[in-house]
Amino acid sequence: MSNYSIDEFIRKTKQDEAENEFFELETERILEVNLSDQVWAKAGSMISYNGSIKFEREGILEHGVGKMFKKAFSGEGSSLMKAAGKGRLYLADQGKKVxxxxxxNESITVNGNDLLAFEPGISWDIKLMKKVAGMVSGGLFNVTLEGRGRVAITSHYEPLTLLVRPGEPVITDPNATVAWSGHLKPEFRTDVSLKTFIGRGSGESIQMEFKGEGFVIVQPFEEVMTTGNGSS
Incomplete structure (x- = not known):
């Protein structure tokens, strides 16, 4: 059904007043944060809020000099904003699934483009994939998060989780790779032969190889990595 009266549409799509978890999926593409203190979120991801909430762009020295230097090389996509106060905050990112x-007390590594929000008690660190910075549009960076608390990530369409087992490595396209077990260390490799079949005139096909034991989350979409001007 796509034709509604106004009242029918409101009943079908209105926010759920009963939900009060810190992070809630208001819809599969909108994250509701029931804020009583503060939360870290992707800069520009706020679509609505109510209550008394103040937004502050991540300070250049907010997390120490080491992370400041990493941010300088990882592009605008790693920028975070801090939302502090009390109220309901709604976050989304280009219609991606949340x-x-x-x-x-676990860890997960998330592609920098696909991190939406996380609780302030979780520790995090930016990792720049230097080996492919000049080979993939805009470079690649990821964020490793660990501790106790909630993390919200995004993906284009339905994500697929691939299991990595000893002796059975998983190979992925970097542009389709969303997240992986925090302890896994992907290796990058190029496949020169691929461009012969695809007809690419420049550049090699770059692949991520995961070895060991854990998981990798991929999406059915090759995302153009965020560049320094914040576009994607």
């Missing part, structure tokens, strides 16, 4: 993880 998934919430509840970390229990």
């Amino acid at each position: 998934t919430i993880f509840d970390l229990n």
Whole structure:
């Protein structure tokens, strides 16, 4: 059904007043944050809020000099904003599907473009993939998050989780790779032969190879990595 009266449409799409978890999926593409203190979120991801909430762009020295230098090389896509106060905050990112993880002293590494929000008690660190910075549009960076608390990530369409087992490595396209077990260290490799079949005139096909034991989350979409001007 696509024809509604105004009242029918409101009933079908209105926010759920009963939900009060810190992170809630208001829809599969909108994250509701029931804020009572503060939260870190991707800069520019706020679509609506109510209550008394103040937004502040991440300070250049907010997390120490080491992370400041990493940010300088990882592009605008790694920028975070801090939302502080009390109220309901709604976050989204280009209509991408939102998934919430509840970390229990675990770690997960997320592609910088696909991190939407996380609780302030979670520790994090930016990792720049230097080997492919000049080979993939805009370079690649990821964020490793660990501790206890919720993390919200995004993906284009339905994500698929691939299991990595000893002796059975998983190989992915970097532009389709969303997240992976925090302890896995992907290796980058190029496949020169691919461009012969695809007809690419320049550049080699870059692949990520995951070895060991864990998981990798991919999406059915090759995302153009964020460049320094914040576009994607």
